[in-house]
Amino acid sequence: xxxxxxxxxxxxxxQLSLLLALSLAAGAxxxxxxxxxxxxxxxxxxxxxxxxxLATIDENGDGTAQTVLFGxxxxxxxxxGFNFANPDYSIAANVRPDRSGKGTGSGxxxxxxxxxxxxxxxxxxxxxxxxDIAVAGATDYSAYVNRGLSITPDLSTGDSTITCVNSSxxxxxxxxxxxxxxxxxxxALYGATGGFGLVDVYSTRTVxxxxxxxxxxxxxxx
Numbered sequence: 445x446x447x448x449x450x451x452x453x454x455x456x457x458x459q460l461s462l463l464l465a466l467s468l469a470a471g472a473x474x475x476x477x478x479x480x481x482x483x484x485x486x487x488x489x490x491x492x493x494x495x496x497x498l499a500t501i502d503e504n505g506d507g508t509a510q511t512v513l514f515g516x517x518x519x520x521x522x523x524x525g526f527n528f529a530n531p532d533y534s535i536a537a538n539v540r541p542d543r544s545g546k547g548t549g550s551g552x553x554x555x556x557x558x559x560x561x562x563x564x565x566x567x568x569x570x571x572x573x574x575x576d577i578a579v580a581g582a583t584d585y586s587a588y589v590n591r592g593l594s595i596t597p598d599l600s601t602g603d604s605t606i607t608c609v610n611s612s613x614x615x616x617x618x619x620x621x622x623x624x625x626x627x628x629x630x631x632a633l634y635g636a637t638g639g640f641g642l643v644d645v646y647s648t649r650t651v652x653x654x655x656x657x658x659x660x661x662x663x664x665x666x
Contacts, residue, residue: 477654487537488644489553491577491622493636499577499624501533501553505648509533511555513575515626517634523626525559525573532556537643539614546585549616549643553577561633574627579641582618604655613646 484505491499495516502510508529515523537551559573592609622641626634 475656477656480652482650482652483647485647487535487551487553488642488646489535489537489551489577489579490642490644491579491624491636491639492641493624493639495636497624497634497636497639499575499626501535501555501575501577502644503535504529507531509535509555511557511575513557513559513573513626515634520564522562523559523573523634524562525557525575527555527557530555530557537645539616539643539645546583547616549582549585549614549645550580550621551578551643561628571628574630575624576627577622577624579616579618579621579623579643582616582621582641582643584617584619586615586617588613588615601656606653606655608651609648610650611646611648613644615642615644617642 486503486505488502497515500512508531510528511530511533512526533555535553539549540547554576557573561569561571590611594607596605618641620638622639623637625632
């Protein structure tokens with residue numbers, strides 16, 4: 445954890461230096477608007493099986509979640525559905541750090557996804573897929589810190605937008621910790637247990653500032 449903390453400190457210094465440099469370059473003659481700060485936090489839960497099936501429910505932090513399903517039953521059919529801003533979901537996670545800074549992660553998640561059932565004969569049937577995911581006893585721990593800084597000019601107004609995004613989180617995974625079930629109308633179509641499972645707990649802070657130059661870039665006429 446000490447190494448992670450040092451990385452965060454150094455990354456923060458670099459980001460601050462970049463922000464100051466960009467501010468001076470973009471705002472020497474402009475006026476800065478008040479910063480807009482957004483903070484979100486959430487969970488992500490995923491499971492896979494030995495056939496390559498993937499089921500994920502990952503919160504966006506705004507009351508929606510990215511819900512993705514690619515299921516490959518042994519009979520050659522495929523269950524497919526995805527919605528990157530799905531409000532019809534539920535998720536809960538339980539993370540228990542131990543003295544070493546690691547610990548155990550578990551959680552459950554459910555979602556309804558408009559998708560389709562692809563038959564082995566090439567047929568396709570639209571369906572409302574009911575996805576349930578569970579992860580239990582995930583003990584492989586990793587932490588991550590992501591820092592991003594971007595500047596976007598508006599050539600029509602001369603304004604510049606600087607966006608800083610800071611994300612950090614903890615992931616708990618296990619080679620046999622995951623399971624999932626796919627149902628339609630309450631009837632289970634496919635499921636798997638003892639596959640790879642992952643629980644993700646994250647937080648993201650976004651700061652946006654706009655420099656209003658009050659003028660437009662010159663246009664050259666030939």
